[in-house]
Amino acid sequence: xxxxxxxxxxxxxxxxxxxxxxxxxxxxxxxxxxxxxxxxxxxxxxxxxxxxxxxxxxxxxxxxxxxxxxxxxxxxxxxxxxxxxxxxxxxxxxxxxxxxxxxxxxxxxxxxxxxxxxxxxxxxxxxxxxxxxxxxxxxxxxxxxxxxxxxxxxxxxxxxxxxxxxxxxxxxxxxxxxxxxxxxxxxxxxxxxxxxxxxxxxxxxxxxxxxxxxxxxxxxxxxxxxxxxxxxxxxxxxxxxxxxxxxxxxxxxxxxxxxxxxxxxxxxxxxxxxxxxxxxxxxxxxxxxxxxxxxxxxxxxxxxxxxxxxxxxxxxxxxxxxxxxxxxxxxxxxxxxxxxxxx
Numbered sequence: 001x002x003x004x005x006x007x008x009x010x011x012x013x014x015x016x017x018x019x020x021x022x023x024x025x026x027x028x029x030x031x032x033x034x035x036x037x038x039x040x041x042x043x044x045x046x047x048x049x050x051x052x053x054x055x056x057x058x059x060x061x062x063x064x065x066x067x068x069x070x071x072x073x074x075x076x077x078x079x080x081x082x083x084x085x086x087x088x089x090x091x092x093x094x095x096x097x098x099x100x101x102x103x104x105x106x107x108x109x110x111x112x113x114x115x116x117x118x119x120x121x122x123x124x125x126x127x128x129x130x131x132x133x134x135x136x137x138x139x140x141x142x143x144x145x146x147x148x149x150x151x152x153x154x155x156x157x158x159x160x161x162x163x164x165x166x167x168x169x170x171x172x173x174x175x176x177x178x179x180x181x182x183x184x185x186x187x188x189x190x191x192x193x194x195x196x197x198x199x200x201x202x203x204x205x206x207x208x209x210x211x212x213x214x215x216x217x218x219x220x221x222x223x224x225x226x227x228x229x230x231x232x233x234x235x236x237x238x239x240x241x242x243x244x245x246x247x248x249x250x251x252x253x254x255x256x257x258x259x260x261x262x263x264x265x266x267x268x269x270x271x272x273x274x275x276x277x278x279x280x281x282x283x284x285x286x287x288x289x290x291x292x293x294x295x296x297x298x299x300x301x302x303x304x305x306x307x308x309x310x311x312x313x314x315x316x317x318x319x320x321x322x323x324x325x326x327x328x329x330x331x332x333x334x335x336x337x338x339x340x341x342x343x
Contacts, residue, residue, distance in 0.1 A: 013181045013189075013213065014047065020096050021176070023050045031174045032149040035131075038178025039160040040260070041215030047178075048127050048156045052085050055154055056121035070120045071167075082123040088128045100133055101323055107138040115150045123152040131157040132164035132319050139166045146172040164319050180211020189213050194220050204229055210264055225261065228252055232265045236335060237293040254325035259318060262328055266335070267311050269295065270304050298339040307335065 012227070022106075023080045024030065036044040052172040059068040072083045089102060091338050128134070131156055134142065146169065149155065157173055159165065181189075186206055190197070193216065197205070204226045209216035232253070253262045290296065314327055 001340050013185050014043070015177065017176070017178065018047070018051075021047075022054065024174075025051070030154065032153060033146050033155045033173040034157065034176055035162060035170060035173035036156055036158045036176050036178060037164075038081050039159045039180055039210060039212050039215075040162065040207055041209070041212030042178040042180065043214055044158045044160075044178050045129050045211065046214075047125065048158055051084070052082075052125040052127065052154075052156075055123060055125050056082065056084050056118075058121055073120065082120075084118045084124045085266070086110060086126040088126065100130070102128070102130070102134045104135060104137040107134065107141050109279070111145050113139065114145070114153055114155070118152060123154060124150075126153065126155045128155070128157045131159040131169075132161040134165075136166075139169055143169055143172075161316060161319055163316055181213060183228060185213060186213065186216065189216060193217060201226060207268060208261065208264065210268070225257070227249055228261060229265065232262055233269075233289055236266065236330070237289050237295065240334075250325050250328060253328045256318070256324075259324045259328065263311050263314055266307060266331070270299075270308050270311075273299060273304060293339075295339065303338050307331075307338075310334075 029297070036048055038044060053071060053074045057068055058068045058070045062068055063073075070082070070084070075081075089106060090110070110126060110128075112151055116124070118124045128142070141167065146155070156171075157165070157169070162170060183206065186209060190202065190205060194205075205216060205219055208219050208225065208229055252258045269290060272290050276296055310331060314322075314331070317327075319322065
């Protein structure tokens with residue numbers, strides 16, 4: 001989700017956050033380590049690269065038509081291709097292992113390169129993407145660098161699962177949160193990326209993207225995801241007895257994308273119920289279905305809290321090698337039993 005190198009891309013929001021980063025970069029005592037965290041698809045990595053351009057600028061405040069030697073290196077098609085900008089995993093590196101974990105050898109090489117003197121810029125910048133995938137050994141190796149950072153370096157950790165990082169790593173970084181964008185801003189982005197959509201498809205895309213413009217862009221290129229969403233919603237609103245889901249379809253919810261979509265939909269349904277209680281208008285696609293199924297009565301507050309906690313636990317656990325199919329089946333059985341007990 002956060003892999004686009006397009007400097008324009010869909011990430012047109014976060015003006016307040018960008019202004020904050022600009023103020024930080026002008027501070028005489030610049031902190032050395034930052035934690036960019038927030039939902040997938042909010043542009044954390046892209047904005048980290050964008051910010052690194054100002055951090056690496058050799059002549060801050062220059063006019064746009066008189067770019068310094070460092071800024072001229074940030075050219076399309078790969079704005080991350082700068083000798084003083086280091087990425088972990090590296091530009092040409094495959095994932096560390098089959099689970100995509102960042103291994104200690106990769107991390108040691110990254111740290112060693114970070115300690116070298118900058119070539120074109122006043123400092124070096126290192127970006128650790130998906131920092132939650134650092135192994136324990138790699139995290140401990142990086143922690144030593146955080147405790148005693150090299151001179152003239154800035155390190156940016158990027159993650160959508162900050163709780164999966166070692167507490168000692170989180171405590172040494174300045175936290176920069178990327179919250180979901182408000183609906184009105186997401187509507188503007190959707191109008192620009194894909195104007196003229198039918199109302200139901202438009203609602204589905206806005207729901208699925210959950211305020212993350214990168215996720216919205218990915219969904220537009222994958223219409224089958226909207227169909228799967230409709231299946232999940234129907235499943236969660238059906239209180240009839242019997243197996244909670246066709247075994248053939250469990251596989252669709254067992255890959256990383258389907259599993260995230262399933263958790264997102266459960267959480268969005270729960271949020272819809274709280275909005276109904278407060279008479280606040282929310283997602284039309286979900287509210288119509290949940291009202292028709294009487295979900296507010298079937299799932300009182302205590303049960304909602306229980307399922308919300310389970311969703312958050314599964315979000316954290318999914319970075320490990322868990323059996324997603326089994327997790328989906330267990331949650332579905334419990335959900336169906338909860339809503340069926342109220343019939």
